[in-house]
Amino acid sequence: xxxGLIQQAYAGEKAKTVxxxxxxxxEAAEKxxxxxxxxxxxxxxxxxxxxxxxxxxxxxxxxxxxxxxxEIARKSGVVLVTSLFEQRAPGLYHNTAVVFEKDGSxxxxxxxxxxxxDPGFYExxxxxxxxxxxxxxxxxxxxxxxxxxxxxxxxxxxxxxxLNGADMLIYPTAIGxxxxxxxxxxxxxxxxxxxxxxxxxxxxxxPVISVNRVGKEYDPSGQLDGIRFWGNSFVCGWQGEMLxxxxxxxxxxxxxxxxxxxxxxxxNIWPFLRDRRIDSYKKLTKRYIFKP
Numbered sequence: 452x453x454x455g456l457i458q459q460a461y462a463g464e465k466a467k468t469v470x471x472x473x474x475x476x477x478e479a480a481e482k483x484x485x486x487x488x489x490x491x492x493x494x495x496x497x498x499x500x501x502x503x504x505x506x507x508x509x510x511x512x513x514x515x516x517x518x519x520x521x522e523i524a525r526k527s528g529v530v531l532v533t534s535l536f537e538q539r540a541p542g543l544y545h546n547t548a549v550v551f552e553k554d555g556s557x558x559x560x561x562x563x564x565x566x567x568x569d570p571g572f573y574e575x576x577x578x579x580x581x582x583x584x585x586x587x588x589x590x591x592x593x594x595x596x597x598x599x600x601x602x603x604x605x606x607x608x609x610x611x612x613x614l615n616g617a618d619m620l621i622y623p624t625a626i627g628x629x630x631x632x633x634x635x636x637x638x639x640x641x642x643x644x645x646x647x648x649x650x651x652x653x654x655x656x657x658p659v660i661s662v663n664r665v666g667k668e669y670d671p672s673g674q675l676d677g678i679r680f681w682g683n684s685f686v687c688g689w690q691g692e693m694l695x696x697x698x699x700x701x702x703x704x705x706x707x708x709x710x711x712x713x714x715x716x717x718x719n720i721w722p723f724l725r726d727r728r729i730d731s732y733k734k735l736t737k738r739y740i741f742k743p
C-alpha cells in the first residue's frame with residue numbers, strides 16, 4: 452500500500468489553501484498513492500492560537516466541505532483522511548477527521564478525544580471532546596486507526612485502536628515551536644513528539660503515519676508571537692523504524708510504500724498482546740492512584 456502525506460502551510464485564505472491541497476492530492480495520486488492523509492484543520496489557519504467566537508463560523512460549512520472532499524477522493528481515486536471543523540449543533544463543535552473511500556463515499560469519522568488547553572493551543576474553547584470512542588474505520592486499504600494531534604501523546608488511545616483491529620495508526624497534526632524557546636528546548640520537543648509515536652508502533656506492532664503543518668502562523672491578539680509549525684511528517688514501521696521523514700519547512704506531497712503484510716511477522720516475534728496482564732490493569736481507569 453502506498454500512503455501520501457500532504458504537508459503544507461496555510462496560504463492566507465481558505466480558497467487558496469484548498470486549491471493547493473487539491474493539487475497536492477492529485478500529485479500524490481499520480482505517484483501511485485492509495486491512501487492520502489491531510490494535516491489537522493487543513494482548510495484554514497490554526498485558529499486555536501487564540502480564543503475568538505468569530506472562528507466558530509468556520510464550522511458552518513461542514514456538510515458542504517464533506518461533499519467537496521468526497522468528490523476530490525472520487526476524482527483522485529484515493530482513500531482520503533481529512534480533518535474538519537464540525538458544527539454538530541449551535542454551541543456544540545468537534546475537531547473531526549472524516550475518511551472517504553475511493554468512490555467518494557464517507558467510510559467513517561472520528562471526533563478528537565483529547566483536547567488541549569495551553570498557550571497558543573486553546574482548543575477547549577472550540578472543541579467538545581469526541582464521543583465516538585476509539586473505533587477504527589474500515590476502508591479498501593485497511594482498517595484505519597485515525598486519531599488527531601493531542602491524541603498522539605496517549606498510549607491508551609493507540610492501544611484501544613490496536614485492540615479494535617486497526618491495521619495502522621494515523622495522526623493528522625498541528626504542532627510547532629515558539630520562536631523564543633531555546634534551540635535545545637525545540638530539539639527536546641520534536642524528539643519527544645517523534646519518540647512517543649514510534650513507541651505506539653512498537654507497542655502495538657502496527658505502522659504509524661503522522662502528518663503535520665509547516666509555516667509560521669501569528670496570534671492576531673498579539674498575546675503570542677505565533678507558532679512555527681515544525682513539519683517533520685513521518686511514517687514509521689512496526690518496530691518503530693523510520694520509513695520516511697519530511698522537511699522542517701517545506702510543503703510537500705510525499706508517497707511512502709508500506710508493506711501491510713508485516714504485522715503478523717512482527718507480532719509473532721514480539722507478542723506483546725499475548726503477554727498483557729489484562730487481569731491487573733483495572734486501575735488504569737482511575738485519574739490517579741498514589742495516596743501519600
